[in-house]
Amino acid sequence: MSKDYEERIKKAKRLIANADYVIIGAGAGLSTAAGFEYSGEKFDKYFKDFGDKYGFKDMYSGGFYPYATEEERWAYWSRYVYVNRYLQTTPNEVYAKLFKLVRDKDYFVLTTNVDHQFQIAGFDKQRLFYTQGDYGLFQCSVPCHNKTYDNKDLIVKMYNEQKDMKIPTELIPKCPVCGKPMEMNLRADDKFVQDEGWQKHARAYQNFIDKTRNKKVVLIEIGVGYNTPAIIKYPFEKMTYFGSKTNLIRINKDYAICSKEIKDKAILFNENTKDILQDLLN
Numbered sequence: 001m002s003k004d005y006e007e008r009i010k011k012a013k014r015l016i017a018n019a020d021y022v023i024i025g026a027g028a029g030l031s032t033a034a035g036f037e038y039s040g041e042k043f044d045k046y047f048k049d050f051g052d053k054y055g056f057k058d059m060y061s062g063g064f065y066p067y068a069t070e071e072e073r074w075a076y077w078s079r080y081v082y083v084n085r086y087l088q089t090t091p092n093e094v095y096a097k098l099f100k101l102v103r104d105k106d107y108f109v110l111t112t113n114v115d116h117q118f119q120i121a122g123f124d125k126q127r128l129f130y131t132q133g134d135y136g137l138f139q140c141s142v143p144c145h146n147k148t149y150d151n152k153d154l155i156v157k158m159y160n161e162q163k164d165m166k167i168p169t170e171l172i173p174k175c176p177v178c179g180k181p182m183e184m185n186l187r188a189d190d191k192f193v194q195d196e197g198w199q200k201h202a203r204a205y206q207n208f209i210d211k212t213r214n215k216k217v218v219l220i221e222i223g224v225g226y227n228t229p230a231i232i233k234y235p236f237e238k239m240t241y242f243g244s245k246t247n248l249i250r251i252n253k254d255y256a257i258c259s260k261e262i263k264d265k266a267i268l269f270n271e272n273t274k275d276i277l278q279d280l281l282n
Helices: 003-018 028-033 040-054 070-086 093-102 117-121 152-161 196-211 233-242 260-265 273-281
Strands: 021-026 107-111 128-130 133-140 148-150 182-186 217-222 246-251 266-269
Touching: 003 217, 003 246, 003 266, 003 273, 021 093, 021 196, 021 233, 028 093, 028 217, 028 273, 040 070, 070 133, 070 152, 093 117, 093 273, 107 196, 128 196, 217 233, 233 246, 233 260, 246 260, 260 266
Parallel strands: 021 107, 021 217, 107 128, 217 246, 246 266
Antiparallel strands: 133 148, 133 182
């Protein structure tokens, strides 16, 4: 452990210990650091047939492929959701360390991740705001109404009953209101449904932000890149700049940088996320 790294860890630990409130902002880099890969061995295990047929080499790319039939499209998506949302039921080590770090603090989580790992790790559902959707929800593809639907039972059934890269036709999900095809509740365009549950958590997050004003606040940002910087990265920098007692801890392998205006209020880490969290706990 270098002296510089040790000093950053000590400073971050003091800030967290003394904070009135902690806000976590988590992006895809957190799940990557936790070992949730969308290519390589995991892809080969569950999607080799699709990869061989269509030439893509990762799950993410396969989600955008224009499949010729709904039966094949949902064979792919049911595997995708089953593997990334329902297969794991025990806490991931990295997420568990993060929860242990903040569980005794007054915290809130803002995340663009959609894989349910925060809840599996023990985070309070009422303290989570999944801005980009959830693998566990369906919505109407139109959408004809502002509601989402739990999909576990049907996803598991599609996963178990598919053959030759197709699901039985009768399992294709249809909107219960208009009869049009269902879609995943994932933000891809202006058809993304922000239902009452989404609105409830958005209000909870804003209420949490409101009560932190003029208090000692620590923002812990982990694995947030520049795909959607307006959701977490830029707001966190703005809060750090304007909050007289607000500090930012940014953990990012590729982008451990910040604007010069907040450099004295930010602690930057580009080291291994799991090691950082463990050292913060020691």
